[in-house]
Amino acid sequence: MTQLQRPKDALNDESRQLALLVNSVTDYAIYMLDKDGVIRTWNPGGQRIKGYSAAEVIGTNFSRFYLPEDAAAGVPQRNLRTAALEGRCIGEGWRVRQDGTRFLASVVIDPIWVDGELIGYAKVTRDITERQEAQERLQKVQHSLLQAQKMEAIGKLTLGLAHDFNNLLTIIVNCLDLISLRVKDSAASKLIETALRAAERGAFLSRQLLTFGRGQKLSPEPLDLSRTLRDSQELLQRSAGDQISVVFDLHDDLPLVLVDKAQLEAAVLNLVCNSRDAMPNGGTITVKTNVQVTQDPVSEAHQPLPHVCLTVEDDGEGIPAAHQARVFEPFFTTKPVGRGSGLGLSQVFGFTTQSGGFPMLSSISGEGTRIVLCFPAYEP
Known part of the structure; x- marks a missing residue:
């Protein structure tokens, strides 16, 4: 007891x-x-x-x-x-x-x-470490969601403007073609040819805007990223210039991706040219492919998934932190006036997202920039 x-x-x-x-x-x-x-x-x-x-x-x-x-x-x-x-x-x-x-x-x-x-x-x-980490993850997701909503709104506006602009250019080009058939004066012919070249340049910019707004019609096909990039090695090295070394680290036996080949090549060329412009005194650009387990910043999936990734990395000037959230917006550029339209990265963004993937950017001023394009694996 x-x-x-x-x-x-x-x-x-x-x-x-x-x-x-x-x-x-x-x-x-x-x-x-x-x-x-x-x-x-x-x-x-x-x-x-x-x-x-x-x-x-x-x-x-x-x-x-x-x-x-x-x-x-x-x-x-x-x-x-x-x-x-x-x-x-x-x-x-x-x-x-x-x-x-x-x-x-x-x-x-x-x-x-x-x-x-x-x-x-x-x-x-x-x-309270876990609580703090949860708050930071929530803030990151909220920031990514706001950024995605902003880009979607800009994309809708851009899409409407690009369609109207494209229609106007079509009329201008057709009228110039008709005039060129009737005018035999050599001086006038040169002026017409100059106007046609400007109109074609405008049509190209319009296509880039349509790509950003996801209004560009794509022709996707199953592609091996590494093989496609091997076929473009000479072009990319030539575009980078003599002062810059382009290093390729391309993994074999990667899953296929379903993308538009022409748009893919244009996106990689845009990234390489941007890296080149960030290294006026020379440097190294690394182009690589691999599989990464990662997650779309605005995805509702709780677990990161494997993606086939294409990375373009340089050791150039880098992008200031204050500008990094805007680099994919059309017409936004950190280059001097006259050295870029500000549509290169917007084309990359539009093509990647329209292909079901997402881009990731990381950059440190003075140390370089890395842009990763992540695509879902193609399942026939």
Whole structure:
């Protein structure tokens, strides 16, 4: 009977109640410090979060959990002073586990007073790394969704303008052709020829706009990316110029992709020419193909999927971070006036997305740019 009553007796003893409560909590590190920050108690939550057993930490200073640079700057002692002066110290910061890994901690420090004398502190720490990572993932997805919606809106506007512009150009070209048949004067013929070339240039720009707006009619066919790029090696090297080396890292036995070959070749040529322009003093462009397990930034799929990827990477000037969100917009360019229409990357974007894929860009100013075009594998 005495043994059966012992658990009930523990609940009737206030000190035992507190000990049971603290030692039953594993999601929070709850421990006491003396007024100098030396650890006096330790609960299982502290061991689970930080990796130390009670024997390893009791009697040592709690500053051991802080990042070395924070400890050297006196952050632990400053937090204790804040708690003593303001009645509580609440904050978040990076801490270090026993194995050296870092975690984001939510910390509360309360002073303990007895008869008006400060005798120590009660400290509660919670690991909020997963929550922080979830928030960052959510913000990234929201940003990607907003960017996709913006590009879709621009695409619809561009599509309408491109169609109207194309219709006007068709009339202009037809009229010039008819005039050229009737006019025999050599000077007038040259003017007509110049106007026709300008109209053809306008028609080309219109096709690029239609590609960005997903209004360009594609002729997709199953293609081996590596084989297609091998056939274009000479053209790409010639387009890059003598000062630039184009390195090909093309993997064999890749799954086929269903894309328009002419649009694919135009997209790669655009990327290589952009890289060339970013390296006026020469450099290296790497063109490679492989399979990557990745996820469309705006996809609703929860798991990344394998994609057949084409990468064009350079070691040039890079793109400023402030401009990276706009590089695929039509007519946006970081090049000097007269050195680009701003439609090259928009063609790449439109072709890739219309083919069921998505582009990824990463760039660091002064170090280079990498653009990856990801396509779903073709399944007959």
